[in-house]
Amino acid sequence: MTIWGRKTSSNVQALMWCVGELGLAYERHDIGHKYGGNDTPEFLAMNPNGTVPVLRDGDDEPLWETGAILRYLAGRYADDRFWPQDPAARAQVDKWAEWSKINIALKFTAPVFWRVVRTAPRDRNSALIAEALAVLGKYLDIAENRLAVGRFLCGDDLTLADIQFGHCLYRYFDIAIERPDRPALRRYYDRLAARAAFREHVMVSYEDLRVL
Numbered sequence: 001m002t003i004w005g006r007k008t009s010s011n012v013q014a015l016m017w018c019v020g021e022l023g024l025a026y027e028r029h030d031i032g033h034k035y036g037g038n039d040t041p042e043f044l045a046m047n048p049n050g051t052v053p054v055l056r057d058g059d060d061e062p063l064w065e066t067g068a069i070l071r072y073l074a075g076r077y078a079d080d081r082f083w084p085q086d087p088a089a090r091a092q093v094d095k096w097a098e099w100s101k102i103n104i105a106l107k108f109t110a111p112v113f114w115r116v117v118r119t120a121p122r123d124r125n126s127a128l129i130a131e132a133l134a135v136l137g138k139y140l141d142i143a144e145n146r147l148a149v150g151r152f153l154c155g156d157d158l159t160l161a162d163i164q165f166g167h168c169l170y171r172y173f174d175i176a177i178e179r180p181d182r183p184a185l186r187r188y189y190d191r192l193a194a195r196a197a198f199r200e201h202v203m204v205s206y207e208d209l210r211v212l
Helices: 010-022 041-046 066-077 087-116 126-147 160-166 169-174 183-193 196-201
Strands: 002-004 027-029 054-056
Touching: 002 010, 010 066, 010 087, 010 160, 010 196, 041 054, 054 066, 066 087, 066 160, 087 126, 087 160, 087 169, 126 183, 160 183, 169 183, 183 196
Parallel strands: 002 027
Antiparallel strands: 002 054
């Protein structure tokens, strides 16, 4: 299994966390940001969007789009707890996975993380950051209520939904922002941070991305 994508990419981190949880052997190449390489003819032949991650499993056709890659790995390598075979049970996991991508990852990464870390201090707009945090907070409140009644988003076992949701939380809890008290979310994050694959692949320094 070959993976293209730098370890500081949040999407790559989601993929690598999944690979780690499933115990899969892989070879990863740093591509994108300071490493470049995502605009070469060879890379664009695999992914015409020029984005990471890209995964190729053996001689199969390369895969791009993180959600699709995660579902491929879950369908091929995971057990029924991680991504159920039963359509109704699987739909519950997919529901929270899609919710996480749309309402957490997309509302945190560019609106908050980029404005706090990938923007020079002199150029930061505190009002825009506060506004983005207020929007994000409404969805984190939904997660708080959900996690108050279960160890993970879909019950007592880690699932694909937690990969899509939880990979944002290291940066959320680490960057310099105001965070309202959400005890269930904090317990959930601490639970994730105790997992070896999360520590290795998600709790990665983002100093290379910081603009001074």
